Amino acid sequence: MTLDSLVRGQSRKIVDISGSGDFRQRLATLGILRGQVIQLSAVSPWGNPKVYRLGRQRICLRNEEAVCIQVADND
Amino acid sequence: MTKKHFTIALVGNPNCGKTSLFNLLTGARQRTGNMAGVTVDIKQGTREYGGLTLTFVDLPGIYSLSQNRVEERVTRDYLLSTPPDFILNVLDASHLSRHLALTTQLLEQSLPTLLALNMMDEAARLRQVPDLKELSSQLGVPALASDGRNINIIKPLLDQLVASLLAHNQHQSSLISTFHALDIVYEPHIEQAVEQLQLADLPRWKAIQCLEAQGDVGFQLNENAQKAMTSALQILAQRHDETATEMITAGRYGYIHGLFHEIDENHVDISRIDSWLDSITLNRWLGLPLFFISLWLIFEATFTFGAYPADWIELGVSLLGDGVAWLLPDSLFRAVITDGLLAGVGGVLVFLPNVVLLFFFIAILEQSGYMARAAFLTDRVMSKVGLHGKAFVPLVMGFGCNVPAIMATRTIEEPRARLITILINPFMSCSARLPVYVLLAGIFFKDNAGSALFGIHMLGIMVAFMIAALLSRWLPAQPNEIFIMELPPWRWPSWRSLALHVWDKVKDFLHKVGGVILVGSLAVWVLQTFPMHAEMSFLEQLGRWMAPIFAPLGFQWQETVALLSGFLAKEVIAATLAMVYQVNAEDIGGLQLAIQAGLAPAAGLALMVFTLLYMPCLATLAVIRRETGSWRWAALSIFSGLVLAWVGGWLAFTLGSLLF
Numbered sequence: 038m039t040l041d042s043l044v045r046g047q048s049r050k051i052v053d054i055s056g057s058g059d060f061r062q063r064l065a066t067l068g069i070l071r072g073q074v075i076q077l078s079a080v081s082p083w084g085n086p087k088v089y090r091l092g093r094q095r096i097c098l099r100n101e102e103a104v105c106i107q108v109a110d111n112d
Numbered sequence: 113m114t115k116k117h118f119t120i121a122l123v124g125n126p127n128c129g130k131t132s133l134f135n136l137l138t139g140a141r142q143r144t145g146n147m148a149g150v151t152v153d154i155k156q157g158t159r160e161y162g163g164l165t166l167t168f169v170d171l172p173g174i175y176s177l178s179q180n181r182v183e184e185r186v187t188r189d190y191l192l193s194t195p196p197d198f199i200l201n202v203l204d205a206s207h208l209s210r211h212l213a214l215t216t217q218l219l220e221q222s223l224p225t226l227l228a229l230n231m232m233d234e235a236a237r238l239r240q241v242p243d244l245k246e247l248s249s250q251l252g253v254p255a256l257a258s259d260g261r262n263i264n265i266i267k268p269l270l271d272q273l274v275a276s277l278l279a280h281n282q283h284q285s286s287l288i289s290t291f292h293a294l295d296i297v298y299e300p301h302i303e304q305a306v307e308q309l310q311l312a313d314l315p316r317w318k319a320i321q322c323l324e325a326q327g328d329v330g331f332q333l334n335e336n337a338q339k340a341m342t343s344a345l346q347i348l349a350q351r352h353d354e355t356a357t358e359m360i361t362a363g364r365y366g367y368i369h370g371l372f373h374e375i376d377e378n379h380v381d382i383s384r385i386d387s388w389l390d391s392i393t394l395n396r397w398l399g400l401p402l403f404f405i406s407l408w409l410i411f412e413a414t415f416t417f418g419a420y421p422a423d424w425i426e427l428g429v430s431l432l433g434d435g436v437a438w439l440l441p442d443s444l445f446r447a448v449i450t451d452g453l454l455a456g457v458g459g460v461l462v463f464l465p466n467v468v469l470l471f472f473f474i475a476i477l478e479q480s481g482y483m484a485r486a487a488f489l490t491d492r493v494m495s496k497v498g499l500h501g502k503a504f505v506p507l508v509m510g511f512g513c514n515v516p517a518i519m520a521t522r523t524i525e526e527p528r529a530r531l532i533t534i535l536i537n538p539f540m541s542c543s544a545r546l547p548v549y550v551l552l553a554g555i556f557f558k559d560n561a562g563s564a565l566f567g568i569h570m571l572g573i574m575v576a577f578m579i580a581a582l583l584s585r586w587l588p589a590q591p592n593e594i595f596i597m598e599l600p601p602w603r604w605p606s607w608r609s610l611a612l613h614v615w616d617k618v619k620d621f622l623h624k625v626g627g628v629i630l631v632g633s634l635a636v637w638v639l640q641t642f643p644m645h646a647e648m649s650f651l652e653q654l655g656r657w658m659a660p661i662f663a664p665l666g667f668q669w670q671e672t673v674a675l676l677s678g679f680l681a682k683e684v685i686a687a688t689l690a691m692v693y694q695v696n697a698e699d700i701g702g703l704q705l706a707i708q709a710g711l712a713p714a715a716g717l718a719l720m721v722f723t724l725l726y727m728p729c730l731a732t733l734a735v736i737r738r739e740t741g742s743w744r745w746a747a748l749s750i751f752s753g754l755v756l757a758w759v760g761g762w763l764a765f766t767l768g769s770l771l772f
Contacts, residue, residue, distance in 0.1 A: 058326055058355060059180075060594050065361040066176035067598060068210050071354065079394035083492040086501075088394060088599060093207060095390070095599040097488045099495075102594060 038110055040075065041087070041103035048076035048090075049108035056105035064106075067096060075108065117165045118277050119194075123187065123218065124202035125211050126173030127481075127600040129230035132260025132609050133202055134170040137270075154190065162274040169196060177217045178325035178357070182523055188330045191223070198277055199225045202258065205235040206601070208242055209368045216364045219251060219294035220317040224280050226273055227251070228258035234601070237383060242372065250371050252292060261606040293317060298363040301351055305344035312340040323348070323356040386602050393482065399489045406482075410473040411569065412562030415550060418466035425465070429458035448637060451691065456633025457625055459690025459703070460683045463547035464621055470543055471512055471617040472610065479605035483508065484597060491595070497577050498584025500529040501595040507533070507576070510540030511569070512617075514732045518739055526593040532583045534739055535749060538728040539576035541569050544624075544682035548723045551686055555704050556716040564720075572724050575756065624681060632677055632684035636691055639673075651692070665722065665761040666715030666769075675722065681729050714768030718761040726757035 043049065051073050054061055069075070069091060078095065079088035085100040124130045138157025155170040171190060172183035191199075201218055203211040208229075218225050227247070235241050248255040254272050259265040280291070293316065297303065302323065309319035314337050321329055322341045333341065348356050393399055433454045440446040477483050487504035494503060502524050509517035514537050521537075524530040541549075549568055553561040639651035648656070654676075655669025662672050670692045678685035693706040711719070727750040728736065737746040 053353070054358070057594075058357075061355050062179055062326065062357045063181075063594060063596050065355075065358045066179055066213070067596065068213065068361075068365065070358055070362055070365070079390065079488075080396050081394075081489055081492060082396055082400055086488060086491050086595070088390075088488060093601075094210065097484075097491075097501075097595075097597040097599060099491070099595050101592075102596065 038108060039104045040077075040089070040098070040106040040108055041100040043077040043108070045077050045080060048074055049112070050074050051106060052109050053107035054105060055107070056102070060102065060105065068092075068094065069096070069106075075106075115281055116163070117167070118197040118281075119167045119169060120198045120200050120273065120277075121169045121171055121191065121196040122200050122202055123171055123191075123214070124173060125175055125204065125207075125214060126183075126598065128173065128202045128204045128211060129258075129260045130173060130202040131170060132606050133200075133228065133230065133258060133266075134168055134260075135609055135612060136260050136263065136266055137166075137168050154186065161270050164274055164277065166273075168200075174214065176214060176324075177221075178321050178329075180325065180328045182525060185330070192330050195223075197224070198273065198280065199223050200228055200273070201225050202228045202230060204231045205229040205242055205257075206231045206238055206240070208235075208372075209365065212368045212371075213361065213364045215251070216294060216296060216367060217321075219253065220296070220320060222291045222293040222317070224276070224291050225253045226269075226276055227253060227255040228269055229255060230258050230260065232257045232259070234383075247371070251294065261608060296363055296367045299359050301348060302356065302359055302363065305348055305356070308344050309337065309340050312337040320360060324360045326355070326357060389602050390485075390599075393485050394488065399485075403486050403489055406477075407569070408563065408566045410470070411565040413473065414466050414469045414546075415553070415562045415565055418463075418469050418550070421465035422462045425462045426458075429454055429461065433458075444641075447641065448634070451641075451694070452634055452637030453630070455691045455694045456636065456687040457630055459694070460547055460629050460687045461625055463550055463683075463686065464618065464625075466550050467543045467546055467621055468614055468617055470546060472614050474508065474511060475610055475613045476605050477508075479603065479609065481600040481602045484599050487597065488599065493577070495592075495595075497580040498529060498532050498587075498589075499580055500524050500526060500533075500593055501597060502593075503529065503533040506537065507540055510537045510542060512543055513620075514538050514540065514542050514728060515735050518732070518735045521739065524593070526590055528584075528587050528590045529593065531587065531740060531745070532580050534736060535583060535745060536576040536580050538732055538736075538749060538753065539572045539579065539725065541572040541724050542682065544729065545685075545723050547683055547686035548689075549720055551689065551704075552707075552716045552720050555708050556713045568720050568724055571721065571760075575725060575760075579752070624683060628681045629683050629687055632680050633687045633691065636673070636677055636684075636688050640691065662761075664765070665718045665758070666712055666765040667719065667722075668710065670710065671715070671719055675719075675726065678723065679727065679730065681731070682723065685723060712769070713772040714765050717768045718765035721764040722757045722761035724757075725753055725760050727753040 051069070051071050054064060054069070054071065064070075073091055076090040077087060078090040081087065086097050087100070087103065088095050088097050122130050122134055134155070134157065138159050156167055158165060158167050160166070169190075171187040174184045174187050176184065177188050177191075199218060201215050203215065215225070215227065229242065229244065232241065244255045244257065254276060256269045256272055257265055258269050298306070305323055306316060306319045309322060310316060314322065318329070318331060322333070323344065327341055327345065345356060352359065393402060433450050436446060436449050436454070440449075477486075483505070487501055490504065491501045494501060503521070506517045506520040509520055517540070518534050518537050521530050521533045524533060549565050550561070553564040557564040636651065639654070640649050642650060651673055652669055655673040658672045658676070659667070659669045670689065673692065674685045674688040677688040689707065690703055693710065694703050727733075733746045733749065736749055737743055740746070
C-alpha cells in the first residue's frame with residue numbers, strides 16, 4: 038500500500054520509494070529511506086497534506102507526493 | 113607576521129539554532145525563524161576574541177551539500193568560492209544522527225571544522241546526551257556543547273575555536289595537514305563508481321558528491337570526469353532500484369549509527385509536551401479555529417496593551433509642545449515645531465508601542481515553531497490558489513513590512529508561484545498601516561477595537577487570496593514544486609533573541625519617524641500654512657480639487673490629502689490626519705474628538721479599508737520592480753490596488769451607512 042492510505046497512528050516500514058530524482062533526493066537528505074518505519078501522526082482539515090513521524094522527526098507531505106512511497110502491507 | 117583576522121562560517125541544518133548562536137556570537141541584530149528557510153542571503157558579523165578578529169558568516173540552513181535548492185546552492189557555492197578559515201558546524205544534539213549526515217559531508221571534504229552541539233538540555237531531557245569526547249575522537253574534530261541562549265556556554269566554544277584556528281593556521285604554513293578526510297565505506301557498487309571517478313582525477317569527496325548530487329555539482333568537471341560520471345551513474349541505475357543519492361545517504365546513516373550504537377534515536381519518543389501541543393495545534397478540527405483565535409488574541413493584545421505606553425508618549429509629546437510654546441514667542445518658527453513636527457511626528461510616534469507589540473507576537477509565533485504548523489494547516493487553501501507552501505513565511509512577514517517579505521520570496525523556486533506571492537504581498541497589511549487602524553478603530557469601534565484590527569487584517573488576507581486565485585487562472589501553469597516541510601520541535605523563544613528583534617524594530621520605526629515621516633510632516637505643514645492669510649491653504653485647495661473622486665466613499669478633503677501623502681510611507685497618513693485635524697485640537701484625545709465630529713463612522717470604516725487596499729508605498733513598488741524585473745508588475749500593483757481600494761471603500765461606506 039502507499040503512504041497516503043495510512044490511518045492516523047498507524048506505522049509501517051517503507052519498502053520502496055519512486056518518483057522524480059529530485060524528489061527522492063529531497064527525501065533521502067531528510068533521512069527518509071527504505072527500511073525506515075514511518076507513522077501517520079496528523080491530518081490537516083482537508084485531509085491533505087499530512088504529517089508523518091520518522092523517529093523523532095515530523096515531516097509534512099502532500100498526498101500527491103506520499104503516493105510515491107510504498108509501505109509494507111502489515112507490521 | 114601572524115594572521116589576525118579569520119572568517120568562520122556557520123553551517124548546519126535548518127532549525128538547529130544556528131542563527132541564535134550567530135546572534136550571541138556577534139551581537140548582531142537579525143531575525144531567527146523556527147521554520148525552514150528564513151535565512152536567504154548571507155549575514156555577517158564581527159567579534160574580537162583572544163586577540164583575534166573573528167568574522168562570522170551565517171549561511172542558510174541546509175540538509176545536504178549535494179542538493180540543488182536555493183539554500184543549498186548558496187551555501188555550497190560560498191564554501192567553494194570563498195573558503196572560510198574555519199567551519200562552525202552547528203548541530204541539534206537531540207536530533208544528532210540526522211544533523212551528523214551533513215557533518216560527514218563536510219568532513220569528507222576535509223574542511224577544518226568544529227562541531228557545536230546545541231539543544232544539549234533537550235537531549236538531556238530525552239536521556240540521550242551524546243558523549244562529546246567520544247564523538248570528537250571518532251570524527252577527529254573538536255566537539256563542544258553550545259547554546260544560543262547562554263553566554264557562559266559560549267566561552268569554552270570560543271576558546272577552542274581560537275586555539276583550533278591558530279593551530280590550523282600554523283600547521284598550514286608548515287604544510288602539515290591537521291584535518292584528514294573522513295573515510296566512509298559505501299556499498300560495493302558505489303565504491304566501484306567512486307574509483308572510476310577517481311581515475312578521472314577527481315578527489316574522493318568530489319567523486320562522492322558527483323554521485324550523490326546526480327551530477328549537479330558546484331565545481332567544474334572536465335570532459336573526462338563528465339564522461340566517467342555519466343557512465344558510472346548509468347551503471348548504478350541499471351544495477352539498483354535505489355538512486356545513488358539514497359545509497360550514499362544510507363551509507364552515511366550506517367556510519368553514524370556505528371558511531372554511537374548505544375543510542376537508538378528511533379526508540380526515543382517525542383517528549384510528552386511536544387506531542388500534546390501537536391495533538392492540539394495540528395488537530396483536524398481544532399487546529400484552524402485555534403489559529404484564528406490566536407491571531408485575534410494578538411490583535412486584541414496589540415491594541416489593549418499598546419494603549420498604556422501610548423498614553424505616556426502622548427503625555428511626553430504634549431508636555432514638549434507646552435514647553436516650546438512657553439519658551440518661544442508666537443512665530444512661524446514655533447508653528448513649525450508645534451503644528452508641524454510635534455503634531456505630525458508625535459502623531460505617529462504614539463503608535464510605536466502597538467507596532468512593537470505586533471512584531472513581538474509574530475516573533476514568538478515564529479520562534480516557538482507554531483508558524484510551520486500554521487503553514488501545514490493552511491497549505492490546502494494556499495495550493496488551491498496557486499501558492500506554494502513556502503509562501504507562508506513571506507506572507508506573514510508582510511504583516512511587518514512588505515519590502516523584506518517580498519525579498520523573502522526568493523526561496524520559492526517555481527516562477528509563477530513566486531510572482532503571485534510577490535503581487536499579493538501588499539495586501540498583507542504591513543505595520544505602517546497599523547497606526548491608521550489603531551487611530552480610527554479607537555474612535556469608531558471603541559468597544560471592540562481589537563476585533564476591528566483583526567477584521568481588517570483578515571479582509572487583507574481574503575483579498576490577497578482572491579487576487580492569487582485570479583492570477584493563478586490567468587498566468588500559465590507550471591509544474592508544481594515539491595512541497596516537503598519538516599516541522600521543527602517546539603521551543604521556548606529565546607528572550608535575548610526576542611529582545612534584539614524588538615529593539616531592531618523600534619530602531620527601524622524611529623529611523624522612519626526621523627526620516628520619511630518627518631519630511632512628509634514638514635511638507636504637509638508647509639502646504640497647510642501657505643499661502644498665509646488666504647482663505648484656503650494649498651493643501652485644502654488640493655484636497656478639495658481631488659475630493660469629488662472620494663466623495664462617494666464619504667471622505668472629505670482632509671482624508672483625501674492624508675491618503676495622497678501615504679504614498680511616501682503609510683505612516684504619513686496618520687501624521688497628516690493628525691495635522692489637518694489638530695489645527696484646533698490640543699492633544700490626541702482632542703484629535704479623536706475632532707475626527708469623530710468630522711467623519712461619519714461608515715466613512716471611518718471606508719478609510720480603513722481604503723488604507724488597507726490602495727497602492728503599495730514607494731519602497732514596496734521599488735522592490736516589486738526589482739524582484740519581478742519589470743515595471744509592468746509594479747504598475748499593475750498600483751492600478752489593481754487603487755481600483756480595489758475604491759470599490760472596497762465604497763462598499764464599506766455604503767454597507768456601513770446602512771448599519772451604523
